[in-house]
Amino acid sequence: MATTELLTNKQKPQYEVKKSMSMAAIKVIAYIVLVLLSILCLVWFYLLIINATRSHAEINTKFAFLPGKSLISNWKKMNSSSLNFMRGLINSAIIALSSSILTVYFSMMTAFAIHAYRFPGRKFFYVFILAIMMIPTQVTSLGFYNMIVNTFNMKNNYLPLILPSIAAPVTFFYIIQYMRSNLPMSLVEAARIDGAMEVGILNRIVLPLMRPALAVQLIFAFVGSWNNYYMPALLINEPKKRTLPILIYSLRSAAEKDKDLGVQYLSMTIAVLPVIVVYLIFARYIVGGVALGGVKE
């Protein structure tokens, strides 16, 4: 560190060499750390899939890095078990798809309202939406549960899990940021002169232009709903209507004698894999979307 101060011309070349050497050393350390962290991130999914192909007895006795031969028998056992994961997959898909579409469409509509029109209270509504952004759903869950279960008698109904996604402040915030830099109002004006209705403009001009942002937000909303355990666990108790997270929780509390580890690993693979596949396809856009959220303006 002393070499960094008061360099004379004579010392400089020596310092440069030292510097490039230390740079190379940092680079080596950086790669080692990155590879180790990557392994730490991926090893769980590797072990999950490997163990989904092994039998209960094999898993119980020793560790293995290579797949076994019991995938098909695990699959058959899983489908005959009382915890129906294929049904859970469909249930989760129904809820996650409908709520993510609602989230994205209505967030776009809300963002368009604030962005494209000038009306009294506009600023207030905008600040209000930002202010409620951080309220956790758990805070209102007691009143929500009471309303759904005691007032509307809608336990085991998917609507209370889907409809609230219309109001999604975080998605709104991402979309309005994107709208500010990617929606030329001149296009909207031109469509108006051509006699387009406002709803038509939203659907035929704004929606196609917003597509990249909407796609990323659709994935985030889908994953958020797919992985959600808290609210569904409170509202769903009918076996046929259980979603994947509830089924996974049931694996944990299943009686000791019903436990087949191969089946458990396979069931979890089914719950986790769809999200991994979607992520790997769209990773570039998703990682970009996260960075976008970081530079809030």
Add this chain to the structure above:
Amino acid sequence: MSETTNTNTIKHTRLGRNKWGYIFLVPFFVTFLVFSLWPLIQTIYFSFFTKYTTQMFEEVEEFCGLKNYKEIFSADTMRLFFNTFVLWIIGFVPQILVSLLLASWFANNRLRIRASGFFKTVIYLPNLIMAIAFGMIFYLMFARSGPLFHLFENLGFITGDYDFWAHVGSTRILISSINFLMWFGNTTILLMAGIMGINDSLFEAAEVDGASQFQVFRKITLPILKPILVYVMITSLIGGIQMFDVPQIITKGMGNPAGRDIFKTSQPAIKTVIMQLSASISKSNNYGSAGALSVVLLIVTGILSFFVYLSMVHRDDNDK
């Protein structure tokens, strides 16, 4: 830009086309009123009542003032906040350190990390995994018959009669490891965006002046990143308060294992605030204390959010 909207041509209503602004806001606000605001008002209402069953098996609600709130400050409930905080901090400290390190490497032009896109993709992946599944995977892997248990046993780190899930310390560390794995990639990407925003000429000037890597980091990167660090820390704290899925599945909702009890309470050491809230709502129908707990959470989150807002305003000032 849209001030130029043709208000001149439309005179029949005062707002004209701009009334569509209100119409397009209707779905959001109706949904918010029905599914968030009204439940919130009810939650606050419940927090002032106590519910009990009479000898005739009738449920009676009775106004009890601030009694439910006083109970929040009892050792039993404070223990829950303490438990949650411990789980959060064990994961957060390595998370912020590792993220800072990775972000400074990724953003360093002279280091030129290859395949940085691949690494970013990989480290962000755990964030999208169902937390409850992650918890279950860890539970099975480290259980007495689990693959990693066998691995550690073979390597001689543990003996065959050890149980990761029977000790408070190991359970806390494993739960926090999941939180670390799920969030360090996200934090790295946020910090990177911040570092990328730093003017390159600053780094160049420092290099000309002969500053070391560490000095550049201390004197340039860190001060400029401060607002983002504040933002990351507070949003992580808000997320940490909500910790539920992982400890819930690992301890089967019980919050066990029971460890050394510094609070001398009956609360187990891994039970978090939201685990208690969820149990009060669904199992014990204890609406009064659940309501008071919700209101306290709302206030705490509100204060923390205000700091997020301040850190964002501060960041804007830096930009201009």
